[in-house]
Amino acid sequence: MLDHTGIVVTDLTKARRFYDAIAEALGLATKTNSEQSFLFGRSAEEPIPYLWIGTLRPSYWVEGSRAGLNQMHIAFIADSKQMVDAFYDAALKAGGRDNGPPGPREGAGDYYGAFVLDPDGNNLEACVRGPAAR
Structure with a gap:
């Protein structure tokens, strides 16, 4: 189970605009x-799990670490293919970059997902599984 995770970004304003857009597309906040x-x-009302996003350098980082150096992958659960599409569109409009357009993935069964890179190069995904992915 996930309690929280976090990523460091270089520009908080740019990151906030990006994450506000994909939060709205996914019904998050x-x-x-x-x-x-x-x-x-x-x-x-449901604060956990959460993703912490900030410009502070975490005390546990090893020397030489910086935002975007070690690309992180985070997959968000979507309720429908339409929600995955909305995530992808919102991300691109908010400064994200395509890393795999919405669609099924070979060998993944009933799965529909999309991948984008945030402004610092972290790989984000929204996906739906099961009957809703067909």
Whole structure:
């Protein structure tokens, strides 16, 4: 189970615009956490799990680490193919880059997903599985 994870970004304003857009497409929310960070998750009523996004350098980073150096992959659950498509469109309009357009993936069974790179190069995915993916 996931409690939380986090990524470091170089431009908080650019990142917030991007994550606000994909949050809306996925029925999720963002919330300011500090002047240097915000949270991405379900809602204030369901605060966990969440993704911490900020410009602060974590104390646990090894020397030489920086935003985007070690690409992170995060997959978000979508309720429908239409939600995956909305995620992809919102991400591209908000400054993301294509890393695999919406569609089924060979060998994944009933699966429909899309991949984008956020402004710092982290790989984000939205996917739906099962009957809703057909």
